[in-house]
Amino acid sequence: MSDTTVEGWTEQARPPALFRRFAFERYADTRAFLDRVAAVQEELGIAPQNISFGTTYVNVTIAGGEGGVGEAERELARRIAAAAAAGVTA
Amino acid sequence: MSDTTVEGWTEQARPPALFRRFAFERYADTRAFLDRVAAVQEELGIAPQNISFGTTYVNVTIAGGEGGVGEAERELARRIAAAAAAGVTA
Numbered sequence: 001m002s003d004t005t006v007e008g009w010t011e012q013a014r015p016p017a018l019f020r021r022f023a024f025e026r027y028a029d030t031r032a033f034l035d036r037v038a039a040v041q042e043e044l045g046i047a048p049q050n051i052s053f054g055t056t057y058v059n060v061t062i063a064g065g066e067g068g069v070g071e072a073e074r075e076l077a078r079r080i081a082a083a084a085a086a087g088v089t090a
Numbered sequence: 091m092s093d094t095t096v097e098g099w100t101e102q103a104r105p106p107a108l109f110r111r112f113a114f115e116r117y118a119d120t121r122a123f124l125d126r127v128a129a130v131q132e133e134l135g136i137a138p139q140n141i142s143f144g145t146t147y148v149n150v151t152i153a154g155g156e157g158g159v160g161e162a163e164r165e166l167a168r169r170i171a172a173a174a175a176a177g178v179t180a
Contacts, residue, residue, distance in 0.1 A: 034124075047145050050143070051144075054137075
């Protein structure tokens with residue numbers, strides 16, 4: 001963990017990455033979130049390493065670079081969390 | 091494995107599930123495939139248990155029911171494979 005980690009996300013050191021699970025009431029909310037995440041990553045030009053989802057959850061892993069998790073990755077994490085804010089239930 | 095398994099998919103018995111990895115040349119193809127999968131699952135009224143993706147790959151897991159992988163799951167698998175046919179590179 002780091003004191004500069006992004007609120008709500010779990011940060012691991014080796015390999016450097018940010019992780020967060022988002023849960024939704026229904027599939028339509030999950031789908032809308034995935035679409036918003038796609039728009040965010042296209043806007044920022046940086047993508048999560050992996051997105052794993054079922055009908056009512058989405059697990060997001062953002063990988064850091066050689067120097068660890070940087071500001072670009074933190075911004076992506078913050079924007080993804082903001083994209084979820086409307087539909088997150090857990 | 092089963093002799094009724096869907097071509098191209100790996101079938102496991104416990105828990106019953108079908109699995110397949112799809113690879114794409116570029117993110118736009120990955121994204122288009124994910125959109126087609128969403129349309130297929132909404133049309134059939136059955137969804138994969140999990141979809142895990144990065145910029146150029148998508149791993150799909152379709153869970154079977156108590157009696158194992160049934161025809162509904164096989165149809166979902168075939169339709170997803172067909173949706174990928176245009177963009178799959180590996």
